[in-house]
Amino acid sequence: MKFNSKIGVYDFEKLNGNEFIINISLNIDNNNFDDHIKKALDYESVYGIIELVMNKSFNLIETAAYEISKNIYLEFDQISSCTIEIIKLKPKIKGGINNSSFLLETEREING
Known part of the structure; x- marks a missing residue:
């Protein structure tokens, strides 16, 4: 998924935004798997x-990844873990870097 988002620590990033690609992998508990579309x-x-x-403004892509993860678990009971990668395309930093990224791997917390 590709977004123009106002994530960054500099004023120009908050004003103009940056291009980001989001990759997400979601794992479901095998006990909750069913071949019915209503349960998919x-x-x-x-x-x-x-x-x-x-669409929110953050200083760090790490914060955005944590927010996505938190909301995925709140919305979907069947998700046991998720991996979220946020790639910032053409960050305006020295060195001519094509992109920078953050990868977050989380598991659902079980309160016991």
């Missing part, structure tokens, strides 16, 4: 969660 993961809702977060 709603990918439009997953996209909606990511879109809502990416």
